[in-house]
Amino acid sequence: MSSNVLNRFLEENLGDLKNKGLYNVIDPLQSANGPMITISGKQLINLSSNNYLGLATDERLKEAAIQVIREFGVGAGAVRTINGTMELHIRLEEKLAEFKHTEAAIAYQSGFNCNMAAISAVMDKNDAILSDEWNHASIIDGCRLSRAEIIRFNHADMDDLRGKAKQAKDSGKYNKIMIITDGVFSMDGDIAKLPEIVQIAEEFDLITYVDDAHGSGVLGKGAGTVKHFGLSDKVDFQIGTLSKAIGVIGGYVAGKRDLIDWLKVRSRPFLFSTALTPGDVAATIKAIDILADSTELQERLWENANYLKKGLEDLGFNIGHSETPITPCIIGDEVKTQEFSKKLYDQGVYAKAIVFPTVQRGTGRVRNMPTAAHTKEMLDQALAVYHKVGKEMGII
Numbered sequence: 001m002s003s004n005v006l007n008r009f010l011e012e013n014l015g016d017l018k019n020k021g022l023y024n025v026i027d028p029l030q031s032a033n034g035p036m037i038t039i040s041g042k043q044l045i046n047l048s049s050n051n052y053l054g055l056a057t058d059e060r061l062k063e064a065a066i067q068v069i070r071e072f073g074v075g076a077g078a079v080r081t082i083n084g085t086m087e088l089h090i091r092l093e094e095k096l097a098e099f100k101h102t103e104a105a106i107a108y109q110s111g112f113n114c115n116m117a118a119i120s121a122v123m124d125k126n127d128a129i130l131s132d133e134w135n136h137a138s139i140i141d142g143c144r145l146s147r148a149e150i151i152r153f154n155h156a157d158m159d160d161l162r163g164k165a166k167q168a169k170d171s172g173k174y175n176k177i178m179i180i181t182d183g184v185f186s187m188d189g190d191i192a193k194l195p196e197i198v199q200i201a202e203e204f205d206l207i208t209y210v211d212d213a214h215g216s217g218v219l220g221k222g223a224g225t226v227k228h229f230g231l232s233d234k235v236d237f238q239i240g241t242l243s244k245a246i247g248v249i250g251g252y253v254a255g256k257r258d259l260i261d262w263l264k265v266r267s268r269p270f271l272f273s274t275a276l277t278p279g280d281v282a283a284t285i286k287a288i289d290i291l292a293d294s295t296e297l298q299e300r301l302w303e304n305a306n307y308l309k310k311g312l313e314d315l316g317f318n319i320g321h322s323e324t325p326i327t328p329c330i331i332g333d334e335v336k337t338q339e340f341s342k343k344l345y346d347q348g349v350y351a352k353a354i355v356f357p358t359v360q361r362g363t364g365r366v367r368n369m370p371t372a373a374h375t376k377e378m379l380d381q382a383l384a385v386y387h388k389v390g391k392e393m394g395i396i
Contacts (some may be wrong), residue, residue: 021335021364022355034056037350044350045382047368050217052325054373055247055296060290061283072264076275081264084275092281093252095288100216100240100254101232104261107281109273110266111213112240112249115142117267118237118253119180119209120286123148128174130164130206132156132181132192139180139211149174156187158196162203169204175243176207183212183225187367188358189322191219195228202234209237216247216322222291222298235307248284250276300372301325304379308370316396320365328365330387331395337364340393347385 017023031038035056066248078084108114119142127148127174134155154160168177179201181192201208212224220227226235242250305325312319318330331337334355335394341353355364390396
């Protein structure tokens, strides 16, 4: 018999979330996660995927994975430090280091795992972390796991960061101090002020840590936000995911060779989780090769992103201050945001509502993610639906 205390907790809190428009319904796909998707037999224009470059459904990646699965199987069979490391993993890490313009790199099972691994392997209870208040949940959890003191600074506020960095340094309480920021902030699409962050870090001798999940493959000719600003030799940790622009699964940390060697002997997700599967590694290697050979996919992504942004702005939607393909339509009220997303769905556009706790209360938005795989016809159709629903609901 299940606990009455647990049952009451779940019933009350699930009901509360539903009443406030904060309950998230998961829609299983009946198709690949491409520019068009099928849900419950209905075809929709997909504006909610992180598959920036369309590589998740690219035939070249599929073929690479199939060939390697036939030779190496579907699983690595062990953690990396026992006998789960295949030559494939070494080749992937060498390519990642080259891609990110660093001495070395280490691959993990997810981008979330990277932040669990890297922060706690270097920072401890005698240290402090300066963390942007809009940092991703995985960074927040990684900071908590480290037991370091977490000092939040106002989003992208360099005066606040400098003041708090000086205060932390002058206190003499900490052995090490790290600054952590997303490279691209996933809900608003703005870019971190990395040149100023690096300058502050140099001024106070701080460790620099950039999670570039939404910048890798998108900015800096694909190499990411750090390369975009020409700071590859100035940032200590470059974190990324292999599940967004790269189109597969996994994550990585890139940096100095000594740092990567340390993570291989001290980061717990590397030591205690089975290695990335051979097929995923092969597909990722192929994706990086494609990005190294040409910027065609990035150019198409940016062309589509700029087209959609202009279209939504011209219709009168509030798209915030995004500097990247991430394009929020900020509605505000959570219930109204959920309703807006539902009406888009009914008209053939899948654009998921994003509400608290993913974003601050009162800033509910539908987040649009145009990709290199969308056609102008798809985007025009989506804009027509936005116009119709926006007018119906009095949003524009």
